Amino acid sequence: MNKDAQLRHSINQKLIENGERDRLKELLRTKLIECGWKDQMKAHCKEIIRQKGLDHVTIEELVTEITPRGRALVPDSVKKELLQRIRTFLGKNSII
Amino acid sequence: MSSAGCVHLSSLKQEAHWKQSVRLIHQWFVCCGSLEARKRKARSCVCHLCGAHFNRLHSCLSCVFFGCFGRRHIHEHAKTKRHPLAIDLYHGTIYCFQCQDYVYDRDCELIAREEQRKAWRLQGAAGWYTNWEPTRRELELLRQNPKRRKIAPNSTIGLRGLVNLGNTCFMNCIVQALTHTPLLRDFFLSDRHRCAMESPDSCLVCEMSRLFQEFYSGFRSPHIPYRLLHLVWTHARHLAGYEQQDAHEFLIAGETRDDNGKKGTHPNHCNCIIDQIFTGGLQSDVTCQVCNGVSTTIDPFWDISLDLPGSSSSFWPLSPNSEGGGITNGEKHAPTGTVPLTSPTSLTDCLRRFTRPEHLGSSAKIKCSGCHSYQESTKQLTMKKLPIVACFHLKRFEHSAKLRRKITTYVSFPLDLDMTPFMASSKESRMNGQYQQGDSLNSENKYSLFAVVNHQGTLESGHYTSFIRQHKDQWFKCDDAIITHASVRDVLDSEGYILLCPLSCARFVFECRG
Numbered sequence: 001m002n003k004d005a006q007l008r009h010s011i012n013q014k015l016i017e018n019g020e021r022d023r024l025k026e027l028l029r030t031k032l033i034e035c036g037w038k039d040q041m042k043a044h045c046k047e048i049i050r051q052k053g054l055d056h057v058t059i060e061e062l063v064t065e066i067t068p069r070g071r072a073l074v075p076d077s078v079k080k081e082l083l084q085r086i087r088t089f090l091g092k093n094s095i096i
Numbered sequence: 097m098s099s100a101g102c103v104h105l106s107s108l109k110q111e112a113h114w115k116q117s118v119r120l121i122h123q124w125f126v127c128c129g130s131l132e133a134r135k136r137k138a139r140s141c142v143c144h145l146c147g148a149h150f151n152r153l154h155s156c157l158s159c160v161f162f163g164c165f166g167r168r169h170i171h172e173h174a175k176t177k178r179h180p181l182a183i184d185l186y187h188g189t190i191y192c193f194q195c196q197d198y199v200y201d202r203d204c205e206l207i208a209r210e211e212q213r214k215a216w217r218l219q220g221a222a223g224w225y226t227n228w229e230p231t232r233r234e235l236e237l238l239r240q241n242p243k244r245r246k247i248a249p250n251s252t253i254g255l256r257g258l259v260n261l262g263n264t265c266f267m268n269c270i271v272q273a274l275t276h277t278p279l280l281r282d283f284f285l286s287d288r289h290r291c292a293m294e295s296p297d298s299c300l301v302c303e304m305s306r307l308f309q310e311f312y313s314g315f316r317s318p319h320i321p322y323r324l325l326h327l328v329w330t331h332a333r334h335l336a337g338y339e340q341q342d343a344h345e346f347l348i349a350g351e352t353r354d355d356n357g358k359k360g361t362h363p364n365h366c367n368c369i370i371d372q373i374f375t376g377g378l379q380s381d382v383t384c385q386v387c388n389g390v391s392t393t394i395d396p397f398w399d400i401s402l403d404l405p406g407s408s409s410s411f412w413p414l415s416p417n418s419e420g421g422g423i424t425n426g427e428k429h430a431p432t433g434t435v436p437l438t439s440p441t442s443l444t445d446c447l448r449r450f451t452r453p454e455h456l457g458s459s460a461k462i463k464c465s466g467c468h469s470y471q472e473s474t475k476q477l478t479m480k481k482l483p484i485v486a487c488f489h490l491k492r493f494e495h496s497a498k499l500r501r502k503i504t505t506y507v508s509f510p511l512d513l514d515m516t517p518f519m520a521s522s523k524e525s526r527m528n529g530q531y532q533q534g535d536s537l538n539s540e541n542k543y544s545l546f547a548v549v550n551h552q553g554t555l556e557s558g559h560y561t562s563f564i565r566q567h568k569d570q571w572f573k574c575d576d577a578i579i580t581h582a583s584v585r586d587v588l589d590s591e592g593y594i595l596l597c598p599l600s601c602a603r604f605v606f607e608c609r610g
Contacts, residue, residue: 013139013149017134017138019128022127
């Protein structure tokens with residue numbers, strides 16, 4: 001494992017141990033619902049399923065198809081807020 | 097997935113201990129309540145083939161194996177070992193590699209939900225935030241009544257005037273504010289109130305529930321709240337009659353003596369929804385001036401009553417070198433009695449005053465538990481626990497021995513308010529020298545304004561109206577039976593009397609299923 005991956009790994013461990021990861025997940029979920037991201041994605045999924053027909057679409061195909069759009073549609077403010085939360089968390093909890 | 101379900105899961109469910117293993121995976125790797133479980137999850141949740149902790153990790157249901165979905169390592173395992181089922185470790189859903197789809201199984205979903213609830217309880221989060229799931233009876237009702245109403249950004253559903261029944265604007269303005277409290281709305285519209293009273297006819301919360309039905313029924317004609325008024329009169333006798341009443345008193349009456357008569361027997365342990373969302377904890381530290389010993393008490397509160405500049409109370413204004421002054425954002429305060437015209441008093445100023453140390457004076461000596469004698473002391477209030485919905489009450493009506501009057505000083509208030517500086521925890525870290533200016537992006541202690549109650553007129557005769565926020569940022573003015581659009585400026589420039597703000601991070605999102 002290179003240094004970068006190692007650091008990611010230990011940050012992730014710390015976040016899980018403290019329960020912060022679950023809190024971040026809840027925060028993200030709330031933010032994405034609030035800003036309408038969830039509704040947009042739901043509409044997008046419905047559209048794809050309607051085009052292909054319910055019996056001709058698998059979850060894997062659906063995930064591959066919507067992922068790029070899903071990532072692009074997350075507002076910058078939401079990304080910033082989460083990044084800030086993680087930064088604050090790391091400031092309070094020394095890693096390594 | 098076919099409607100018949102997954103045959104592979106069905107055959108797994110024939111095994112003796114399948115429930116136990118699903119439950120264990122949930123407890124230890126999906127939603128961990130205990131620290132021990134989280135530590136284990138942090139250590140062992142990696143792909144057994146590539147070591148990654150991301151890429152949608154799944155756990156095999158037949159043996160101990162974690163693999164990532166993104167690089168198809170769990171697929172590989174499923175194929176070589178012929179273990180067709182795996183649990184997604186992020187969401188707890190079960191995937192079948194034979195059917196190539198997630199499986200929705202009633203038993204598994206129940207286990208997942210139970211474990212999720214347990215974990216939340218262990219972590220101290222309230223379980224009543226969960227999404228609404230229709231029961232069998234509700235599904236039946238939905239089938240029988242196929243007409244649906246959808247909420248569009250410009251719809252005015254939920255806005256309804258209230259007829260004034262003779263000086264009842266004190267009630268109307270509060271009812272408007274309460275019926276637009278997002279958490280209360282979600283609570284009552286999802287039919288969560290279970291009345292424990294012998295005669296539901298005299299239950300105020302049942303009446304609230306009916307009011308919500310009226311408000312969101314789609315009718316546009318003003319509602320006549322005679323039932324509510326009658327209940328209020330029988331519950332809170334001091335508000336009965338056709339004289340003018342105080343809106344704040346009504347709110348308190350509604351908050352503290354509502355359902356089930358529980359309040360009478362256990363004054364601090366009422367579990368009704370109103371109590372759950374409005375109750376906070378106020379910490380009071382009394383410091384002895386001789387031995388510096390601190391005695392701390394924590395009391396519940398339902399609103400924060402703030403003194404205003406111009407009141408005859410002797411503690412206004414702030415002296416700049418008091419401890420509370422250290423938390424200003426570089427704002428200047430005139431040390432003399434006058435507040436400069438350029439910067440009107442803000443809600444933050446009032447809060448700062450509320451939470452600064454106050455000398456109790458030589459006439460109010462308190463017995464110190466440290467030095468066992470009656471000594472002069474200082475008292476400081478801080479927020480120990482923030483309520484989910486904060487109610488700020490600006491003391492505009494002064495009733496002292498000398499005079500009775502209304503204080504009309506303008507107090508500016510923000511749309512978003514950060515309570516971090518007024519928390520007991522902030523005070524502690526300030527005293528240890530650790531306090532830093534809170535970063536503006538941290539939303540844990542942030543409130544956002546959603547209702548303002550105003551009073552026009554004088555102490556003797558006046559009128560109450562309220563501003564309420566609908567959707568995300570639309571404001572409406574409710575003046576008894578008349579509801580009009582208002583701008584944010586109208587709201588912020590108004591002479592606020594009661595301000596209601598929910599925590600912005602409280603999960604009040606109401607899921608509309610379409």
